[in-house]
Amino acid sequence: MVKVKLFSINKKLASNILSLGLLQIVNYVFPFLTVPYLSRILTVEHYGLILFSFSFNTYFGVLCDYGFGLTATRDVAMNSNNKDKINHIVSTVTFIKVIFFIFSLLCNLVIVFSIAKFRDYWFIYLLNCFTLIGGIFAPGWLFQGMQRMRDILPAQIITKVLSVALIFLCIKSDNLYYLWPVINIVTTIVGAIYIQVILFKRYDLKYTLPTYTEIVAQLKEGWHVFLSTIAISLYTVSNTFFLGILTSAAMVAYYASAEKILNAVQSLLSPITQALFPHLTKQVTEDKEKGIKSLHEALIKVAILGAILSISLFIGSNFIVKLLFGHKYVDATTSVLKILSILPFIICLSNMFGIQTMIPFGLTKQFSRILIVSSICNLIFTFILVPRFSYIGTAISVVLSEILVTGMMYFYLIKSGIDIVRGRVLYYNQV
Template sequence: MANPLRQNIVALTILQAANMLLPLATLPYLLRVLRPGNFGAYVFAQAIVGYLVLLTEYGFNWSSTAYVARVQNDRYAVSKIFWATQGAKALIAVVCLAILLLAAFFVARLRELLPVLLATYPLVIGTVLFPQWLFQGLERMMFTTISILSARLLLLPLTLFLVHSPADTWIASLISSTSMVAAGLVALILIEKNRMIIAMMPSKADIIEALREGWHTFISTAAISLYTTTNSVVLGFLAGNAAVGYFGVADKIRNVAQAPLGPLSNAIYPRVTALFSEDSAKAFALVRKLFYLLGSTMLLASVALWAGAELIVRIAMGPGYEPAVVVLKWMSLMPLLIGLSNVFGIQVMLPLGMKKKVSEILIVSDFSILPFSFRLDRFTALRARQCLPSPPNFLSRPQWLST
């Protein structure tokens, strides 16, 4: 691997390690302060806003990354892609806010959670501001690490200082979501300081073209969300906040277990994309190395989750989260499956121009499994109603929403 690739992997590994370690300073605290029902509301709001984040990203993290990687030495071309992509994301973010408010107006469950939902919405704003796809395409992932890490370290103490009771659920959500906004601002400062982009106004045609080019990758990432985000949303409507809390705890542990996937995938993707346009033999050689590395790593992660589920939940979460053990065991195979999907879908099919095929595969797979997901969520809902106490009225309406 060339030196820039090694540097990117190191930078993303540092970031991923920080993403694993920094939550340990606040997550156990939040779990004990908010309790399962209130933590479930926190997770449920993140899942709902997660749809808006997904819509705002619109697959640009893959489509725009690929285009920047191909023209990374042409500052004007990179700038044109940057402003077209940012303009498209900004327009989508405005639509997302309107969708959120309309949904809360018509759906009582969302209206009840409106303070937490609004406090979580800055995630969408941060998604607009933070151009991870640009740093990825230029193979300068150290800027990603600097931006995100500095923002999270800055806001980390606020959780301990300001969140003291279940009524502070919206504050916990606001602190978490604001970190993404701060990361975006740091990223823009770095872009300006290093003169990476030329100032220009994107044309309507450029924005439409960016949306058109990102469509198939958007469909692919939207399909993936059906088995990552939708479970929390469906469970929240059917079973209430406590059940979402148990599911959310298990899902966060699963995310930690598959953390090595992120640095390798994000660092190698632009290099593989460039190699496929220059030397396909070298590209496939790099993909084979990734397959063996990710396959073995994610297999170990899956085995560790299955074998250590009870111990992990007991140590990390404390009493009251025992039902999360079974959920975590059911999720234990996901790191391996997601790792293999990433190698074959993201690292091979997308660079080869098979975006439509990737989206078709994911859509067919997700719609095939979706009925089983709903049946499982209904079963979980019945168990939750029978075995769990009714969650308390966990939200006190903030003063700033009452005036």
């Protein structure tokens, strides 16, 4: 029987969790300072329009990321002492991201000027596309892989404080809603410049032109994670997008506001799960038995925290919505939030079964298959439920999809002989 020491933790891992925790506070608390202001000064329609445009832009963000957030992080973690190798990884990934950004920009132009629903607000969608620059030149995955997230804290603090200040100073009425994405572009570029300075001065990073072989190798390595990310977006981000396509901007505002709260709550666990990934990957690589025991211990801790967050979110949903968004959102958004409140617990389990276990064990193909199947099911749920139940149907679709993902991942791990619930390898069969 495995004994779990709930408060036993590696010092380097603890430092990385703390840094990631501070990053999450910066990334979510600072923007939430503007939520009560923006949700009240903007009409529900304009607020929903901006949130809808964010969800549309996320598709291009998924393309530009291409799964490097996991595969490149893993590569850096495994080569953290090899400076030359890290230079090549960063150069190759950045080059690919730039190409994907150019392609995304061209696709954005074609879509917004071809479809009437987008054409009326084409400038909003194009402005949001330029925020992808941050994902290219502010490589959080590099610092995560090196377990040095504290080095990018100043950049995040500066950009978020600047963003909050500019929103309060510049957006004084509803007809200035378009300045929201403009402010996002400005702060994104400021953050990217700051991080590039750190990379050159502190890490002596040297960009090199990647070879064809290096590019192909990175694309192949990230392919299955990329497919997984697309699948994940189909039952997360796509819910907001399809709700906007099938209903109205106001319905998007009601649902996306609840989702915003949910994401903020889930972000409390992100520092732990993000810091665990390189740590557990290294342990599984070195010793599978030891890695399984570590995964078992992590599962118990993360599941307990997830359950606490889910219960707290359900109980406090009405108060939170009223505080952040005001009375015009209370009835609709609270109903959505109560349905979504189970997700912190469910997603904790799926994260441990999927990202933390399947990927380190080399089960990326199976991981992506599960997500693809679940995303297809989610689309079916969406097109059945949303026309009838609007934003409530979207919330139900998301919950059903997440439960399906978690169940399938656990079933496949058991089938492969990996049981992190009991903390043992039954047998290791990489199907």
